[in-house]
Every structure is written in structure tokens, then in C-alpha cells.
Amino acid sequence: MNPSYKILFVCLGNICRSPSAEAVFRDTLQKAGMAQQIEIDSAGIIGYHEGEAADARMQRHAAQRGYRLTSISRPIRATDFDRFDLVIGMDDQNLRDLRRKMPPRSRAKICKMTDFCVHRSAHEVPDPYYGGAAGFEQVLDLLEDASQGLLQHLQSLLPSEV
Numbered sequence: 001m002n003p004s005y006k007i008l009f010v011c012l013g014n015i016c017r018s019p020s021a022e023a024v025f026r027d028t029l030q031k032a033g034m035a036q037q038i039e040i041d042s043a044g045i046i047g048y049h050e051g052e053a054a055d056a057r058m059q060r061h062a063a064q065r066g067y068r069l070t071s072i073s074r075p076i077r078a079t080d081f082d083r084f085d086l087v088i089g090m091d092d093q094n095l096r097d098l099r100r101k102m103p104p105r106s107r108a109k110i111c112k113m114t115d116f117c118v119h120r121s122a123h124e125v126p127d128p129y130y131g132g133a134a135g136f137e138q139v140l141d142l143l144e145d146a147s148q149g150l151l152q153h154l155q156s157l158l159p160s161e162v
């Protein structure tokens, strides 16, 4: 079955938060039996880390919860705003940058990952890059919670698929 819906996760560098969002949400989709219907990818606002694997600290924290981070960093491209249905940023600055980069009349909807939180009431997924271990754990806590809400959102959009 061809994927009927495409989601792009975006953070600043595409080495910490958005690769983790991709891995956590892939796991969420697999557990819900929906991995074939939804295509997911991730990208960065900046291309500074282009070609790099995810940050080693983020990989380690994710692995402790059973997630493998496999994506390679790349910057977002103008064509992504037509290729994807939903572009999901991690913080308010990501959203401002995404709106600035989105070409006029693109079809993607832009939203923020924490919009989908169901149990936690966070406003952003904070950048963990310059902080310690607690920041990486917080990223994963928020992504796991928001992934549940995002799954529910998709199930309501694609009722015939579930």
C-alpha cells in the first residue's frame, strides 16, 4: 500500500530532536499497525550538520528506550513543503523559520510537536544540544507523549485505514 500521508519532523540541526521524533513516531506507527500508511522523514532548519548521523548523546539516550536513530542530517528544502502533508517543528523558532522558508501556495500544514501532547503540558521540545543528560531524557519524554496524540490525530483523519 502506498503511504497516504507524509510527515516531516524538523528541528534546528536535525541531529537531536527531529531524528528522535522520527524514531519514536515510527515505533508508535509500527505498534499501531500503521507504518505502511504513513511516510515519515526529518530535516533541519540549518545544513551545518548535513551528512552526519544523530548526536551520540541523543543516540545513547534513545537506545536506552529501545529506539535506533538511523537518519542522516539534511536541511529542509523548498520542495518538502509540497511533498509532505504535515511539517512538524519542535520549538517556536523552528515554526518562525519554517513559515519564512515555505514557498507561497505550498500544500503542507505547519504545526508544533507539543500541539499533540496528551499528558504533558509543554510549549516546546527544548533544544538539548548544549545541556546535560536531563535534557535528552526530557526530549524523549515529550516525543513519546506527543507521538500518542499525533497517532490519534491521524486515526481521526484516516478513519478507514485503521
Ligand code: 4NP
Pocket: 011, 012, 013, 014, 015, 016, 017, 018, 048, 127, 128, 129
Ligand atoms: P537539534 O539540536 O536542533 O535538536 O538537532 C541541535 C543540534 C545542533 C545545534 C543546535 C541544536 N548546533 O548549534 O549545531
